[in-house]
Amino acid sequence: MKATYQKHTLQFKRPSGTSRGILKTKQTWFIKISDKNNFGIGECGILRGLSVDDRPDYEEKLKWTCQNIYLGKEKLLTELIEFPSIQIGVEMAFASLAAANPYELFPSNFTQGKQGITINGLIWMGDFSFMKEQIEEKLQLGFSCVKLKIGAIDFEAELDLLKKIRAQFTADEVELRVDANGAFHPDDAFEKIKYLSELDLHSIEQPIKANQWKQMAQLCEKTPLPIALDEELIGVFNVTNRQELIQTIQPQYIILKPSLVGGFANTKHWIDLAEQQKVGWWITSALESNIGLSGIAQFTQTLQNNMPQGLGTGSLYTNNIPSPLEVKGEKLWYNPNLNWGKI
Template sequence: MLHLAVMPYRLHFRKPAPTSRGILTTRTIWFVHAWRSEAPEQVGWGESGPLPGLSRDGSEEFGLRAKQFCAQFNDAHFDSIDEAQQWVQQAIWDFPALAFGAEMALRDLHTGAQRRWWNTPFTRGEQALPTHGLIWMDDIDGILQQIETKIAAGFTVIKLKIGALPFDQELALLRTVRNAHPDVEIRLDANGAFSPAEALDRLDALAPLKIAFVEQPVQTGMWGVLADLCRCSPVPIALDEELIAIRSPEERDALLSIVRPQFLIIKPTLLGGFAASEDWIAEAEMRAIRWIINSLLESNLGLNAICQWTSALGGAQIHGLGTGGLFTNNPPSPLTLNGNCLQIDPSLPWQLPDLAETDA
């Protein structure tokens, strides 16, 4: 019989991390464990890490709800992993981070509990996976220094947050970067910072800088405004936070059909896991909408799984995957960063926390 359990783990940032939702110094995640009663020594691992203020299930009661979820799962007495995964999928709309962790743990158990969720050239250490260079919020000099460091390290795609500084300063900064690096791809995330009245003018101002896309230019819920922007903007529009509030396949299909964005930002932690994310991708491709996969401050466990899944999907686009270097107590893994590429080194072992001592 299959069992699930969750255990909290507190990640500590190497330095305070400024985000659009405040400065983070710690982050609590929950490791999800899956095992069979007849072989309890073989444990599949998953990770649930809702982000308060962003995730649909990011409330203070998440730990209690996760334990209740596991109790309900255990009471169902599943023997088939396929049946168990179908049950887990029922939670994707209300508890996406929890569904993500449970799906990951069950898949790990199914594939041998070796943290090889997919078998691809990347997971075997034969191919690398390029990623973007994420630029953290800072003052102008700090942002420019980060950009130069990333480009010197080999990154060909950089992503910046905009909206925290006066727009004329951000525009001047972007002109400086574009003039110095004409071939670097620049992606922007506005986090809803533009008002509906000013959004198109600001997108027009960004157009000469060859911006790849702007994520979430206005606040969520403004489908009509977004639809107009996606139709008229000279810069492609990507939806990110807009996806979080969707609670049914019908609502998802309506959003994509009405707004018609040029890109979707796919974050499995926010959308309910891999199967749910693949549903978003399938619906996007039916409408000729492109997509980029992004991680979301996962530990090395969740990051490895997302990278492996990304490699299994294939495609030539460069995604927004973390590098594992943000936390002082990130469980060591075989994932390494070489230049702008993530790669698995099979000679490096996993060093996962003790099952009884995960509240670090």
């Protein structure tokens, strides 16, 4: 058995705004395992400034992983605990190697093209007119759930935008999710959430920065708007700490990015903990290429969660890997009649 890796820099079609700045490119790495005549492929992708494994020794660890591929999946996953994005790449590559079709990691009605996954439309940060333009585009495409990144422009302007959307579309017609990416200050977060709650929103992601458990727990306890944890889950490797986090904060939802929390097994562990505490959840991609997005979507399908998932990121890039993934209306589909392109 041999393994190699290669870097791929994804180019955004248009710069995309987040509370951490404007994204123009996204670095990712593909790991390939070869065993006799078979191969397996996985993706290791980090988000700069957010992934816990955004470290100077990242490629060095990738090289070590390839050199030690003979250790097998379970041993490698243990050794890679501080590198969650390499963990999922390894998981994907071994699942791919074992599969009848190396691109169908979790065969299902989804990979057969018989069932799609409902997804939310993603609205990037920007000025009022740009965000309004995106929303109208998503609604015209048939999305009934849209997620807006907030916290970059003036809060009053964002509130005004949301009010105008609500004036046109009721909560029954369009489900609105907002993601603050930790942009609110604990001192005024509750007041802002209160204003937002008057607009019949579904939820708000990560209103304040992570690692403020006490303040976040207080918000979750008295919030008039369901709160979803996102960044809060990153870097929590210890099983006991995960349990303590869920029990202490008692959020209404958690949002899982498998590339940021350590792959499929770790994502499932978070879900089990959440369900024990009657906490809801959904899964989101972390701007992977179609290789990673497809693996995450296939995994998501096995979990049978009917909420809109955050998996609509495949069309963001000019140089993505051609794939059978297609977005039709508000659903992500896998078209088995389409071929994968070369990496």
